[in-house]
Amino acid sequence: MTNAIHIDPGHIVTARGLRKAYRNKLALNDTTFDIPAGRIVGLIGPNGAGKTTALKAILGLIAFDGELSVLGRDPRTQRDELMRDVCFIADVAVLPRWLKVREAIDFVAGVHPRFDRAKCERFLHGTLLKPDLRVREMSKGMIVQLHLALVMAIDARLLVLDEPTLGLDILYRKQFYQRLLEDYFDENKTIVITTHQVEEIEHILTDVMFIRDGKIVLDCPMENLGERFTEVLIDRDKAEHARSLGPLDERALPFGKTVMLFDGVNAAQLTGLGETRTPGLADLFVATMKGTYA
């Protein structure tokens, strides 16, 4: 049965029916998705949804059941080959505190064949990160800058980022994503990012996947969200009729107004109910995940 899945050569990741059980908890439960090349995919889900487990499977760091192809390889058996084309940062707290900037560069240069030292030094130029500065002397934001410089100097086809900006202030977070977009991403690269900070990455994503209880519950290119989902500011006297169309979610606003979110309801049926717009990713996330902690 192995290798029975059809793998589209344009896809960087093909996952079919992934399953990972931790004692009595299913972290991945028939998880199925594709990641095409040249995309920036947000894997978004509540705490404990299985995001990190999915990334660990992609990186060949855990055992699991199901079919998974990453850059045409099985991460369980071809991890070493795979790592030549894949780059990841788990989180920014992993660098040892005694490490100097120059040693961090030497280390990555030693372990990663696609690391471009000159490019890394260009990224560091103009920052406060001088070669002899130690990690313990850096602020959290400076550690992120170092990480960014190290990671963006690696010419990897797939970059995997698990909560890359956790614990950092909004200025650094914005800068991180902006640089990722401007200085790293191109059509030959694919980026997978997990995060809770939906609003900040929304504008750089090309695709979004929502994961809940180990299952992909939404998988959609950003440009198609508007076709599928509509938010309507319902006129007071239209609420009953609107409810009969089965909104995914409903929330009250001041002055007796109501906002309803519809999935796949024809635009023609919604006109006349009130003002319509495409929902933001955060509202969509909240609506989709309702009842998670119930």
Ligand SMILES: Nc1ncnc2c1ncn2[C@@H]1O[C@H](COP(=O)(O)OP(=O)(O)OP(=O)(O)O)[C@@H](O)[C@H]1O
């Ligand atoms: N090593 C482990 N041993 C036991 N259970 C684990 C282990 N790793 C993860 N789990 C469980 O698997 C589930 C999925 O965890 P995972 O870390 O993938 O979630 P996540 O979506 O990344 O969550 P968060 O947003 O909180 O980081 C959780 O219920 C978690 O408790």
